[in-house]
Structure formats: structure tokens, C-alpha cells
């Protein structure tokens with residue numbers, strides 16, 4: 001008998017995200033959360049690829065790239081948490097499985113066989129550019145809803161991805 005009200009209130013909390021009243025409509029919150037889920041999947045995929053390359057890089061640039069990739073995967077690892085928690089703040093569930101990330105990500109999975117060092121750099125340039133495109137594509141929905149925290153997060157992520165893409169791209173020049 002005592003269990004019923006507890007179960008009912010827990011169920012209603014989970015089944016009614018519309019009870020959130022932060023000034024963003026349910027439809028806009030859903031659209032932004034769906035976009036942020038893609039950004040989370042892209043970021044996690046790029047994190048894993050960068051860590052993979054930190055482990056498997058070889059050749060005369062080993063020291064430079066091994067160290068550079070560590071700084072980059074650490075930054076990406078730290079970035080996934082605020083993205084996921086923004087999704088939660090909008091009343092939605094954050095994806096967090098390899099199956100979901102594979103389905104949501106616009107980036108390819110890391111190659112099974114380690115590429116040559118400069119091919120790793122090329123793959124990471126394309127990865128950072130891809131995440132930047134995903135982040136940029138969300139601004140229309142975020143601006144429409146006056147979702148400033150999401151806009152701020154997207155701006156920070158764009159700055160990092162565009163700067164990292166430039167630094168990696170510079171390694172490919174003569």
C-alpha cells in the first residue's frame with residue numbers, strides 16, 4: 001500500500017518533461033536536446049579516435065604527436081560532460097552507449113589498423129571540422145529558443161574545434 005504513491009510520483013516525474021518551465025517550449029527543448037546528442041556522439045567518437053592515435057602513433061614525429069594527442073583527448077574527454085548535462089537540464093536523457101554513439105555520430109569510427117602518423121593528423125583535422133559543422137548546425141534552433149546556455153556551450157566548442165583543426169592542419173604543410 002505504501003509503495004503506490006512513491007511509484008506514482010516517480011513515474012510522473014519521468015514521464016512529464018513538460019513540467020519543466022524554464023521558458024523554452026517542449027518542442028524546442030526536444031529539438032535542441034536531439035542536436036546536442038549528435039554533438040555528444042561526435043565529441044565522444046573524436047575523443048576515442050584521438051586516444052587511440054595517442055596509443056598507436058609511430059614514426060619520427062612520435063614524441064610531438066603522442067604528447068599533442070594527449071592534450072587533445074583530455075580536452076575532448078572534459079567536453080563530453082557539460083554537453084551531456086546540458087541535455088539533462090533541458091529535460092532529456094543523454095545518450096551514453098557505443099551503439100547510440102555509432103548511430104548518432106557524423107564521424108567514422110577509428111580505423112582498426114593504425115594509419116601512418118600524418119594520416120592520423122588528416123583524420124583528426126576532418127574529425128574536428130565535422131564536429132564544428134555539427135555544433136554550427138544547432139545555432140538556428142538554439143537562437144530561436146533564446147537558449148543562451150546552449151549557445152554559450154556551442155560557441156566554446158566551436159572555438160576549440162576550429163583552433164585544433166588549424167593546429168593539426170598546420171602540421172600537414174611543408
Ligand SMILES: [Fe+2]
Nearest residue numbers: 054055066070
Ligand atoms: Fe598515455
